[in-house]
Structure formats: C-alpha cells, structure tokens
Amino acid sequence: MLFHSTRGNDSDRKFADIVMQGLASDGGLFMPDAWPQIDIEKFKKSDSFIDVAKQIVPLFTASSYSKEETLQILENTWHDFEDKQFAAIKKVDSKLLILELFHGPTAAFKDFGLQLAAAFFNDILEKEDKTAIVLGATSGDTGSAAIDACKKYARIKSFILLPNGNMSEVQRRQMTTVVQPNVFTLRVNGTFDDCQDIVKSAFRDRNFMHDGQYLLAVNSINWVRIIGQICYYFYSYAQLKDEHSKLNFSVPTGNFGNVFACYSALKMGLPLEKIIVAVNENDILYRFFKDNQYARKMVEETISPSMDISIASNFERLIYDFYCERDSKVCNGLFSDFPSSSISLNKDVWQKSKSLFMSARVNDAETLKTMTEVFNDFQYILDPHTAVAFKAAQKLQGSVDGPIIVLATAHPAKFPKTLETVGLTASNIPKSLSNVMDKQEFSFSCEADQTAIINYIKEKNL
Numbered sequence: 396m397l398f399h400s401t402r403g404n405d406s407d408r409k410f411a412d413i414v415m416q417g418l419a420s421d422g423g424l425f426m427p428d429a430w431p432q433i434d435i436e437k438f439k440k441s442d443s444f445i446d447v448a449k450q451i452v453p454l455f456t457a458s459s460y461s462k463e464e465t466l467q468i469l470e471n472t473w474h475d476f477e478d479k480q481f482a483a484i485k486k487v488d489s490k491l492l493i494l495e496l497f498h499g500p501t502a503a504f505k506d507f508g509l510q511l512a513a514a515f516f517n518d519i520l521e522k523e524d525k526t527a528i529v530l531g532a533t534s535g536d537t538g539s540a541a542i543d544a545c546k547k548y549a550r551i552k553s554f555i556l557l558p559n560g561n562m563s564e565v566q567r568r569q570m571t572t573v574v575q576p577n578v579f580t581l582r583v584n585g586t587f588d589d590c591q592d593i594v595k596s597a598f599r600d601r602n603f604m605h606d607g608q609y610l611l612a613v614n615s616i617n618w619v620r621i622i623g624q625i626c627y628y629f630y631s632y633a634q635l636k637d638e639h640s641k642l643n644f645s646v647p648t649g650n651f652g653n654v655f656a657c658y659s660a661l662k663m664g665l666p667l668e669k670i671i672v673a674v675n676e677n678d679i680l681y682r683f684f685k686d687n688q689y690a691r692k693m694v695e696e697t698i699s700p701s702m703d704i705s706i707a708s709n710f711e712r713l714i715y716d717f718y719c720e721r722d723s724k725v726c727n728g729l730f731s732d733f734p735s736s737s738i739s740l741n742k743d744v745w746q747k748s749k750s751l752f753m754s755a756r757v758n759d760a761e762t763l764k765t766m767t768e769v770f771n772d773f774q775y776i777l778d779p780h781t782a783v784a785f786k787a788a789q790k791l792q793g794s795v796d797g798p799i800i801v802l803a804t805a806h807p808a809k810f811p812k813t814l815e816t817v818g819l820t821a822s823n824i825p826k827s828l829s830n831v832m833d834k835q836e837f838s839f840s841c842e843a844d845q846t847a848i849i850n851y852i853k854e855k856n857l
Contacts, residue, residue, distance in 0.1 A: 396457050398425045398618065401715035402730070403723030411459035414515050414619050415527075417612025418598065423727070424712050425618050427455060430662040433629075441633040444481040445469065448626045451663075452511070455622050472514040473507070475500035477825055482507075482627045484634050484800070487773050490792055491785070492800045494631055497778075501543050501569055502806035502825045503536035503701075504653065507627060508620030513544035513551070515619055516611055520550040527609035528856060529553040530597055532590035534649065535562055535701030536805060539569035541613040542578050551611070552577045554852050556590040559583065559840075562700050565809045565828060572834035579855055585843030586694055588705055593845045603853045615652025616708050624656035628665055631800055643799040645671040645788035647699070647780045651680065651707035653802065658713060661751075669795050672754040673787035675699045675762070680707055683738075684754035687745045690737030698759050698813050699779040701805070706734055717751075718744050753794065755787035762786065767817045776819055778807040 398413045399406035402423030408416075413425040431454035441447045453465045460468075473481065478498035485493045499506025520527055529545055529552065531537060538555040545551045555570060559582050570580045583590050597603070601610055615621065632642065642665070646654045654672055661667040674681050675697045683689040694705045715726040718740055729738050739745075757765075765786040766777050777785055781803040788799040807814055808821035808828045841847050 396431065396455055397428045399428060399723075400424065401426055401711050401723060402727040409458040410456045411515075411519050414512070414617065415519060415609050415611065417617045421727075423723075423730075424616055424709070424715075426712060426716065427618075430659070431455070433664045435632070435664050435666065438629050438633045439636045441630070444626065444630050445473070447630045447633055448472075448623075451626050451629060452622055455618075468514050468518060473499070473510050475827075476506075480634075482630055484631060485775070487769070487775060490798050491788055492798055493775070493781070493785075493803050494627070494800050495803045496627060497803060497806040498825075499540075500827050501536065501539040502809055502828055503540060504624070504627075504802065504804040505536050505540035505620075506544070508615070508623035508652075509537075509540040509544040509613060511623035512613060512617055512619045513541075513548060516545070516551060517548040520548075520609070525607055525609060526550045526552070526605070527611050528604065528852070529555075529611045529613050530594055530852070531613045532556045532587060532594045533570075534558070534587040534703055535566050536809075537614055538580070539566065542570055542573050542580075545613075546573060546575045546578050549577060552579070552856060554579045554581065554855075556581045556583050556594060556848070558585055558587050558590055560586070560696065563810050563812065565811065565831060566700075568831045568834065568836060569827075571836040571838045572831055574837065579851075580838040581848060581851065582838045582840045583843050583848070584841070587703060588694055589843040593843065593848055596845055597849060597852075600849075603849050603856060605856070614708065615650050621652060621656050621659060621709075624653055625660050625663070628657055628660035632665060641666045641668040641797060643667070643669045643671065643795050643797060645673050645784040645791075645799050645801045647673045647702060647784040647787075647802060647804055648680065649674075649677065649702035649704035649707065651709035651713070653804070655709045655712050658717070658751075662716075668797060670752055671784070671787050671791055671795075671799065672752060673784040674754065674756055675702045675783055676756065676758050677703050677705060678756045679705060680710065681754045681756040683710075684748055684752055687739050687742065688737055689733075689739070691734040698762060698810070699783050701780055702783065714738075714740075718747060753791050755790045757783040757786045763813075763817050765789075766814075766819065770817075770819055776807045776814070776821055777803070778805045778810050779813050780804050
C-alpha cells in the first residue's frame with residue numbers, strides 16, 4: 396500500500412513518509428493508492444476495539460512495517476481509557492443510538508487518532524535517532540489530545556496554538572495545566588483561523604527547525620489520524636453484530652476528518668446506508684450539500700466551539716475520491732484558487748451526494764433545546780457538539796431507513812457553563828477532568844503575529 400496526493404504531484408510514498416510529512420508537497424492531502432477491502436463477517440467475532448484495530452491498521456502500514464511490527468505497536472497504543480470498551484454504544488430508543496467516543500484521557504474522540512499517530516511518530520523517531528516538533532492549532536479538543544498523546548515521548552516537543560476566546564475553560568485548562576518540559580501552549584489573541592494560518596505558514600518556512608528535525612502535523616490532514624477513526628466505525632458494527640444489516644451515522648463535524656473516516660470505512664466494506672453531516676452555524680459543508688456552494692465565510696462563535704471552522708480541511712479528500720473519481724487534475728483545478736474563489740461542481744456530479752450524504756445545520760438555540768429534551772426524555776446528558784449531531788439525526792430520521800448512530804465526540808463535563816445554561820450538571824466526570832480546575836495554568840500569551848510566535852518556538856527548540 397502506497398500513498399499519493401489528491402493534487403497529483405506527490406506520489407509513491409510509503410506509510411512512514413506520509414506519517415511524518417502530513418501535508419503533501421504539492422499542497423494536497425495524502426490518500427491510499429487503493430481502498431483495502433475487508434471481510435465484514437470477521438468483525439462480528441471481534442470482542443474489543445483493539446481486535447478491530449489489529450484488522451484495520453496493518454492494511455495501511457505494510458509499506459513500512461511488517462504486520463507483526465504493527466501489531467506490536469498496537470498492543471500499547473491506546474492508553475488511559477476509563478471504559479474498557481473504549482467506545483460503547485448506548486441505545487436511546489429504537490431509532491437513535493449513541494456511540495460514546497469520550498472515554499479516553501482527554502475525554503474527546505480525538506484520543507483515538509492522536510494516540511495512534513504519536514505511537515508511530517515515536518517509533519519512527521527512535522529508529523532514525525531524530526527529534527520532532529509538533530505544531531498545531533486547536534479550536535477545542537485537538538490540542539489537548541495531541542499534548543496528552545505526545546507528552547511521554549521525549550523526542551517530541553509540542554507547540555499548540557489556541558485562540559483566546561471561544562473555548563470552554565475546561566478545554567483550555569486541559570492544555571495550559573500540563574507541566575512537561577516538552578509541552579508549550581500558546582494563547583493567541585485571535586481566531587482559530589488566525590492560528591491555523593500561522594501554522595500553515597510555519598510549515599512552509601520551517602526556519603525554526605534544526606537540521607534533520609521533523610515538523611509533524613497533528614490535525615486531521617495526517618492520514619494516520621483517519622486510520623484511528625476508521626477503526627471505531629467498524630467497532631460499532633462489531634458491537635451490533637446482526638442487529639442491523641446497514642448502518643447510518645450522524646457525525647458532528649468541522650474539519651470533516653470524522654466524516655471522511657466514516658466514508659473510508661464504507662469504501663473498505665462497512666455496510667453503510669447514509670452519512671449525516673451535522674454542522675452548527677459555521678455551515679460551509681451544509682451549504683455545499685444543499686446548494687453546491689463550497690465557499691468560505693467568517694467564523695461565528697457558537698456553544699459547540701470545536702466545530703467553529705470556516706474551511707473543512709479534509710473535504711478535499713472527498714472531492715477527490717467521491718466526486719472527481721480520483722482524477723487529480725480535476726481536483727487540483729478546483730482547489731487552485733480556493734478559498735479566494737468558491738467551488739461549485741458540475742450539477743450532475745454534485746447530484747451524487749444524495750446517494751450517500753445528508754446534512755443539517757443546527758443553531759445554538761436548537762442545540763440547547765436538544766440537550767434539555769434528551770435529558771428529560773432519556774436521562775442522558777449530551778455535550779453541545781453531540782447535541783448538534785443528535786438534532787440533525789432527529790431532523791432527518793424520517794428520510795433514513797433503520798437506526799442512526801450519533802457520534803458522541805466529547806464528554807459533557809468539558810462544557811460546564813453550557814450545561815448550567817440548561818440547568819444540567821454532568822455526572823460520572825472523568826478523572827482527567829475532575830481536578831483540572833484546581834491546577835495552575837502555564838502558557839505563553841501573544842498576538843496573532845507569526846514573527847513573535849516563530850521566535851518563541853526558536854527559543855524553546857533547544
């Protein structure tokens with residue numbers, strides 16, 4: 396299995412290459428040369444998430460690792476999950492199920508992909524006797540999951556940029572209270588997009604790095620994160636076994652990585668009927684699926700901050716694979732002037748969406764109402780991101796055959812002020828969140844100024 400860019404000018408790359416490179420050299424995103432196929436019947440016999448991962452991950456790593464080497468890494472990859480199932484399914488009613496992805500050490504779904512990424516980062520660095528910088532921007536949960544996944548590896552220094560503003564205090568403190576010599580949190584006076592633009596520019600310039608040092612991408616453009624997320628879609632099927640012939644998923648999303656992992660599982664053989672793309676008022680994806688207009692607009696702050704993103708980075712992968720049918724020239728043409736110019740597809744090509752995708756936009760008022768109603772009806776507390784997906788599922792369930800699995804992407808205890816707004820208090824608070832409010836914060840505060848941020852990284856990258 397080799398990999399290539401969606402834009403056609405970076406190809407024949409091994410797994411270890413794309414893990415450490417992240418973004419393709421031509422600005423595109425890496426994709427596998429072909430979709431590996433699985434025997435879905437084998438997953439009915441899988442008893443654990445690790446069993447499922449051992450069937451999925453080696454399919455993508457064979458160009459750099461033997462199967463035995465990959466399996467050995469997987470034995471110790473996922474750690475500090477408070478639920479032994481890792482991703483349990485809760486049945487709310489006959490039509491709506493909830494896949495709980497928040498039992499990892501940072502209480503968010505991103506632990507799955509980032510712990511897998513960190514394990515391979517470190518293994519490659521050890522083999523090559525090198526060091527690396529993790530540089531990323533976060534709108535909520537990516538930063539804390541990246542810090543937690545990488546902090547035990549001395550060869551990796553993490554620099555995480557978080558915008559001052561629309562992020563819960565718990566989310567922020569998960570990053571600013573980590574005391575490790577290889578962890579650096581930067582609080583930036585700007586938006587997530589400001590932080591992301593600085594990170595993208597830094598990946599181009601790289602003038603703060605030592606010779607031979609790697610610069611690692613930890614957001615969902617890194618294919619290894621997608622692999623980790625593919626695993627829990629198959630694990631869902633393994634848990635339900637023969638209860639349902641085909642599955643539907645409602646996925647709350649900003650960067651589209653979680654949705655693309657679901658699509659990837661379908662391409663690999665998961666029996667799947669529909670994917671509901673659930674968004675908040677930052678609705679670039681909803682506007683595409685509704686009106687064939689993929690156009691950037693200003694970010695609006697919402698109570699589901701991890702979804703407050705103006706451009707869905709992973710959407711290029713879907714455009715390339717699903718709509719362009721892997722024609723990199725067409726894909727490159729579409730994205731050559733984006734986001735300065737919007738993207739609209741040929742109408743007949745865009746119509747393909749209806750065969751697989753549905754989308755719903757959920758505003759803050761609907762989100763709060765959904766949180767209240769779900770608690771009153773089912774005694775279940777949703778975080779605001781999961782509430783967006785739950786409401787989207789309710790809006791569209793009349794057009795879907797069979798049950799819908801709603802992805803619960805974060806523990807509600809991460810958003811105490813939002814819960815307080817609707818008169819709720821989280822129970823069964825994870826250990827990782829229960830004491831974070833009592834810890835001292837450490838961070839570097841700065842303007843959204845690339846020069847100042849790069850100078851800080853140079854100073855700490857000794």
